[in-house]
Amino acid sequence: MTHERFRTLLAACIVVVFVALIGMMVALSNPDPVDSNRYLALNVEETGASNRVAGIYLNYRLLDTLLEVLVFSVAVLGVRHYLQHSEGIQLSSLSESEVVQTAVSFLTPLALLLCAFFAIFGHISPGGGFAAGVIAASGLLYVAIAHGMKAMEARLNPWRLARIEKAILLILLAFVLAPIALGKSPLSDLLPKGTPGELLSGGSILIYNVLIGMKVFLGAWLVIAAFAQHRGEL
Amino acid sequence: MIARWILLALLPVVAAIALFQSRRLSAIIGMGLFSFMLAAVYLLMNAPDVAITEATIGAALVTAIYVLAIRRTGRLTVVADEVPGLLAREGDHIVGLEYEILEGFARHIGLDLSIQFVPLRRVRWLVAHQEADLGAGGMIRRTDSEGALASTPVHLETGVFAFSNGRQETESAPLGGIPDYQGYFSELLAHDRQGTLSAVVGSLDLARVLSLGRVGAGLQDLGRVEGDYGYAFLVPRQRAKLRKDYAAYLAQLRESGQLARLIKRHFS
Numbered sequence: 001m002t003h004e005r006f007r008t009l010l011a012a013c014i015v016v017v018f019v020a021l022i023g024m025m026v027a028l029s030n031p032d033p034v035d036s037n038r039y040l041a042l043n044v045e046e047t048g049a050s051n052r053v054a055g056i057y058l059n060y061r062l063l064d065t066l067l068e069v070l071v072f073s074v075a076v077l078g079v080r081h082y083l084q085h086s087e088g089i090q091l092s093s094l095s096e097s098e099v100v101q102t103a104v105s106f107l108t109p110l111a112l113l114l115c116a117f118f119a120i121f122g123h124i125s126p127g128g129g130f131a132a133g134v135i136a137a138s139g140l141l142y143v144a145i146a147h148g149m150k151a152m153e154a155r156l157n158p159w160r161l162a163r164i165e166k167a168i169l170l171i172l173l174a175f176v177l178a179p180i181a182l183g184k185s186p187l188s189d190l191l192p193k194g195t196p197g198e199l200l201s202g203g204s205i206l207i208y209n210v211l212i213g214m215k216v217f218l219g220a221w222l223v224i225a226a227f228a229q230h231r232g233e234l
Numbered sequence: 235m236i237a238r239w240i241l242l243a244l245l246p247v248v249a250a251i252a253l254f255q256s257r258r259l260s261a262i263i264g265m266g267l268f269s270f271m272l273a274a275v276y277l278l279m280n281a282p283d284v285a286i287t288e289a290t291i292g293a294a295l296v297t298a299i300y301v302l303a304i305r306r307t308g309r310l311t312v313v314a315d316e317v318p319g320l321l322a323r324e325g326d327h328i329v330g331l332e333y334e335i336l337e338g339f340a341r342h343i344g345l346d347l348s349i350q351f352v353p354l355r356r357v358r359w360l361v362a363h364q365e366a367d368l369g370a371g372g373m374i375r376r377t378d379s380e381g382a383l384a385s386t387p388v389h390l391e392t393g394v395f396a397f398s399n400g401r402q403e404t405e406s407a408p409l410g411g412i413p414d415y416q417g418y419f420s421e422l423l424a425h426d427r428q429g430t431l432s433a434v435v436g437s438l439d440l441a442r443v444l445s446l447g448r449v450g451a452g453l454q455d456l457g458r459v460e461g462d463y464g465y466a467f468l469v470p471r472q473r474a475k476l477r478k479d480y481a482a483y484l485a486q487l488r489e490s491g492q493l494a495r496l497i498k499r500h501f502s
Contacts, residue, residue: 053283118286126282131290138294145302220295 018070021177025063025186048193049123049202058123058205062187066176069212073169076219080162083230096146104146111139119213123202129209133216140221149228158225165218172211175204238278241271256344258308262300269293310345312336312467313361314371315354315419318445319500320390320465321371323351331500332370332465335389335493339483353417358383361468367476369468371419372441374412376468384471386480388464390497395456396437413438422446439463 039056047055057065115136118127144152179188194201248271252264269292276285314332316322321332328349340347349370352360361369362382374394375385394413415422415435419442425431426446437459438446469477487493 051283126286128283128286131283131286134287134290134295138290138298141295141298141302145298145305224299 021173022063022067028180029063029185029187044196046193047189047202047205048196049205050196051123051125051127053126054123054128054205054209055202058208059189059203062176062208065208065212066172066187069169069172069215072216072219073165076165076222079223080226083226086230101146104142108139108143111135111142115139115213115217119210120206121199122209122213123205124197124199129212130216132209132213133218134220136213136217137220137224141224144224144228149225153225153229156221156225158222158229161218162222165215165222168211168215168218172208172215175207175211238275241275241278245271245275256341257346258304258344259301259346262297262304265300266293266297269296308345309348310336310340310343310368311366312347312349312368312370313352313357313366314349314369315357315373316351317372317419317441319441321349331390331496332467334496335484335487336368336370336467338487339480342483343479351418354413354415354419358468361470364470364472367469367473368480372413372439373466373468374439375464375466376412382471384469384477385466386469386477387484388466389484389493390465392440392463392465394437394439394459394461394463395443396459397432397435397456413442419445439465441465 039060040052043052043055044050047059049055049059115132118132118135119129122128122132140152140156177186179190180186182190184190189203191203191207193203196202200206245268248264248268252261252268255261255264269288272292273285273289276282276288314321317330319330321328321330321336323329333349336349337347350366351371354371357366357369357371357373360366368386369383373385374392375388376383413435414437422431422435422442423446425434431446438456443456467480469480484493487496
C-alpha cells in the first residue's frame with residue numbers, strides 16, 4: 001500500500017470514529033424537551049456563568065459548538081492539504097512605510113491583550129474564545145502586512161503550529177468525553193459551578209473559551225500563512 | 235433608541251458610499267466602517283457578544299485580508315527610465331508630462347500610481363515579463379505586432395537621431411532605430427562629457443537629445459532618422475484590457491484639449 005493511500009485510509013478512519021463518537025454522545029445523552037424560557041430563568045444558576053450567551057453555547061449547546069470547532073478544523077486542514085501541492089510563487093517582498101510599522105507595533109500588543117481578556121473573562125463579560133482567536137490572528141496579520149511574511153515565519157514555524165492546533169482539538173475532545181470514564185453522560189460538566197461573576201466560575205466554560213481561542217487563533221493564522229506561502233508573498 | 239434608528243438609517247448610506255468608491259482602498263475602508271456601525275447597532279440592541287464578533291471579523295480580519303489582496307492589484311506599477319521633461323525626479327517629487335498623464339490615468343481607473351526608476355533595458359524586461367503594468371520614460375512606440383511587448387497609442391510626437399559613424403547601423407537595426415543602451419539615461423551624461431557617447435548608444439530621441447544638449451555637450455554627427463516616431467507607454471501584450479482602458483483615456487484627454495495644454499505647459 002502506498003503512503004498516499006495509507007494516509008487517505010487513516011483520514012477516513014478518523015472521520016468514521018468521530019462520527020461514531022458523536023452518534024454515541026447523542027444516543028447516551030438524554031435530552032428532555034424544555035420551555036425556552038428556562039434558558040433565561042435558570043441559565044446563570046444552572047451554568048454558573050454570568051454571561052448567559054456563553055452559558056448557552058458552552059453548556060446547554062456544547063455539542064453544537066463542538067461541531068463548529070470541527071467544521072473550522074476541517075476547513076483549516078483542507079486549505080493546508082490542497083495548498084501544500086501548489087507551487088510557491090516567488091514574488092519580491094513588499095514592506096510598508098515607517099508609519100504603518102510604528103502603528104502596528106503599537107496596536108499588536110493591545111490586540112493580544114484584548115485576546116487574552118476575551119478568552120479568560122468570556123464567561124463573565126461579553127467576548128469568548130472565537131472573538132479572542134480572531135483578534136489575535138488579525139493582530140498577527142497586521143504585523144505580517146507591516147514587516148512582511150518572511151519575518152513572521154522565522155518566528156512562528158507553521159509546521160509546529162499545525163501540530164499544536166491539532167493537539168488542542170484532541171484535548172478539547174478528550175475534555176468533552178472525559179465524563180464517560182467517570183460513568184457520567186458525555187458533555188456534562190465536571191467542574192464546580194462557583195459563584196456567578198467571579199473569575200473561577202461557570203464550570204468548564206473558562207477552559208473551553210481558552211482552548212477555542214487558541215484553536216481559532218492558530219487555525220486562522222495557519223490558513224493565512226498557507227495562502228501567503230503558496231499564492232504569493234505578503 | 236434614537237441612536238439605534240439613526241445608525242440603522244445610515245447603514246445603507248455607508249454601504250452605498252463604499253460601493254461607489256473608485257479607489258479600492260477607500261472602498262475597503264468604507265466596508266470596515268459599515269461593519270463598525272453594524273457592531274454599534276448590535277451593541278445598542280443589547281447583543282454585545284454579537285457586536286464583538288462583528289467588529290473583529292468585519293472590521294479587523296476582513297479589512298486586513300482585503301488590504302493584502304489589493305497590495306498588488308490596487309496599484310498601477312510603472313517602471314521607467316528617467317528622462318527630464320517626460321518623467322524625472324525633482325527633489326522629492328516626480329514631474330513631467332508622462333507623470334501627469336499616468337497620474338490622471340491611475341486615478342481614472344481607481345488605482346494608486348507607483349513609479350520605479352530602472353535602467354532602460356530593465357524597463358523592457360520587466361514589462362515583457364509582466365512584472366510591471368506599464369513602461370514609461372521616453373519609450374518610442376513599437377510597430378511590431380509580435381513579441382511580449384505592446385505599445386499604447388502615441389501621446390507625443392518625436393524624432394529619432396542616429397550617429398552617422400556607421401557602427402550602430404547594424405546593432406540598432408533590430409529595434410528599428412529605437413534608442414538602446416545599458417544602464418540609466420543619467421549615466422549617458424558622463425559619456426557625453428568625455429565625448430564617448432556614440433560608442434555606447436546608436437541613436438537618441440528628441441527628449442534625450444534636448445536633455446543632453448542642455449548640459450552643453452558635443453552631439454555632432456547626429457542625423458535625423460527618417461520615419462514617424464512618437465512617445466508611448468510599453469504594456470504587456472497580454473494586458474489587452476489595460477491597453478484598451480488607457481487608449482480610451484488618452485482619446486478622451488486628447489479630445490478635451492487637455493493633452494495639448496499639458497504638452498504646451500511642459501514643452502514651451
